[in-house]
Amino acid sequence: LAKTTQPISMDSYEGQEVNITCSHNNIATNDYITWYQQFPSQGPRFIIQGYKTKVTNEVASLFIPADRKSSTLSLPRVSLSDTAVYYCLVGEMRSGGSYIPTFGRGTSLIVHP
Amino acid sequence: GAVVSQHPSWVICKSGTSVKIECRSLDFQATTMFWYRQFPKKSLMLMATSNEGSKATYEQGVEKDKFLINHASLTLSTLTVTSAHPEDSSFYICSAAFRESAIEQFFGPGTRLTVL
Numbered sequence: 001l002a003k004t005t006q007p008i009s010m011d012s013y014e015g016q017e018v019n020i021t022c023s024h025n026n027i028a029t030n031d032y033i034t035w036y037q038q039f040p041s042q043g044p045r046f047i048i049q050g051y052k053t054k055v056t057n058e059v060a061s062l063f064i065p066a067d068r069k070s071s072t073l074s075l076p077r078v079s080l081s082d083t084a085v086y087y088c089l090v091g092e093m094r095s096g097g098s099y100i101p102t103f104g105r106g107t108s109l110i111v112h113p
Numbered sequence: 114g115a116v117v118s119q120h121p122s123w124v125i126c127k128s129g130t131s132v133k134i135e136c137r138s139l140d141f142q143a144t145t146m147f148w149y150r151q152f153p154k155k156s157l158m159l160m161a162t163s164n165e166g167s168k169a170t171y172e173q174g175v176e177k178d179k180f181l182i183n184h185a186s187l188t189l190s191t192l193t194v195t196s197a198h199p200e201d202s203s204f205y206i207c208s209a210a211f212r213e214s215a216i217e218q219f220f221g222p223g224t225r226l227t228v229l
Binding site: 032034036041042043044045046049087091098099100101102103104105106 | 149156157162216
C-alpha cells in the first residue's frame with residue numbers, strides 16, 4: 001500500500017515561497033501524485049497532479065525526481081489565504097483495476113503577516 | 114466544471130435514527146464515487162468506493178450494514194448512516210471521478226453529522 005509521509009506543520013510569511021515535500025517510497029509504477037488543499041470544514045480542493053519531472057499550473061509547481069519516491073509542492077509567494085492543510089495523495093491500483101486513494105496525515109501550513 | 118455537491122451540508126439527529134447524505138456530480142458523469150470520513154484535525158479516511166450500478170466496496174473496518182451506499186446513477190450516490198450513535202458524529206465527504214482509474218477526484222463540500 002502506497003503510504004505518504006509529510007511534515008505535520010510548516011510556518012511561512014506572506015510573499016515567501018513554500019515547499020512541502022512528501023515521501024512515497026512504495027509508489028507503484030502506474031501511480032500518480034496528487035496534491036490537495038483543504039480549509040476547515042470544507043472538502044479538499046485539487047491543486048496539482050503529476051507523474052514525473054515537473055508540472056506547473058497557475059497556482060503551484062510540482063517537482064518529482066526520477067525515482068519518484070518523493071515529490072515537492074511549491075507554492076510561490078504565499079498569502080494569508082494559503083493557510084490550510086495540504087495533502088499529498090498517492091493511490092493504489094488494486095487487482096481488477098480499482099483505484100484506492102490514500103490520504104496521508106497532511107501538512108498544516110500557517111502563513112503569517 | 115467538475116462540480117460536486119452534497120446535501121445536507123450539516124445535520125443534527127437523535128441517537129438511533131438514520132441519516133441519508135446525497136452526493137451529486139453536477140456537470141459530469143461519475144463512474145466512481147468515494148466516501149470519506151474525517152474527524153477533527155485528522156486526515157480523510159476512505160470508507161468505501163462505489164461504482165454506478167454495482168455494490169460498493171468497503172474498506173476494512175467499515176461496517177457495510179451501518180453505512181449503506183447506493184450509487185443509483187452516474188450523477189448520484191447516497192450514504193445512509195443507519196441507527197446513528199454519537200461516535201458516528203463526523204465530517205463526511207464524497208468525491209467523484211470520471212473513470213474507474215479515478216486519478217483525479219472532485220470533492221464535495223462535506224456534510225457535518227452530529228448525533229445527540
